[in-house]
Amino acid sequence: MEDSLYTLIDTLNRRLVSHGETITVVESCTGGALASALTGVSGSSQWFRLGLVTYADQFKRELLGVSQEGLENEGAVSEIVVREMVTGAMRLAQADCGIAISGIAxxxxxxxxxxxxxxxxxxxxxxxxxxxxxxxxxxxxxxRSQSVEFSVRKMLQLIT
Structure with missing residues (x-):
């Protein structure tokens, strides 16, 4: 893991611990790279709940509750689908916050x-x-690597 990404994740680690919050991630195009990076930091077991790779639409539907309509009308790489992915992952993991990634690598x-x-x-x-x-x-x-780094940076900006 690059030093800059490690530093970002360590900052996220401290922020989540101080707030007593947990996180879950659901990935498609990054294939588990975000979950791997997040759990590469010591102490992540305090806040990391679940990491899923839902590459196939079937599992986006079955595990996360992503709507068939959204997948058919907008496609897996769309706003509606990532919103449903993160909602489903947070519900499944009973996590306070979550990140979903879907793209064309x-x-x-x-x-x-x-x-x-x-x-x-x-x-x-x-x-x-x-x-x-x-x-x-x-x-x-x-x-894929830019997606992982962006997701951590953006989560740090958004987390209150």
């Missing part, structure tokens, strides 16, 4: 409307859900 799978590097993030809290769309450049590994 490439090199294939992109379209004009949803190009390679487009990633949707859902950030869930007990009182709200925030969704953010980002467009990253680079190869598959770069898109």
């Amino acid at each position: 490439g090199p294939r799978g992109g379209t004009e409307e949803k190009p390679v590097g487009m990633v949707w993030f859902g950030f869930g809290f007990s009182d709200r859900i925030e969704a953010v769309r980002m467009q990253f450049l680079g190869d598959r590994n770069s898109v």
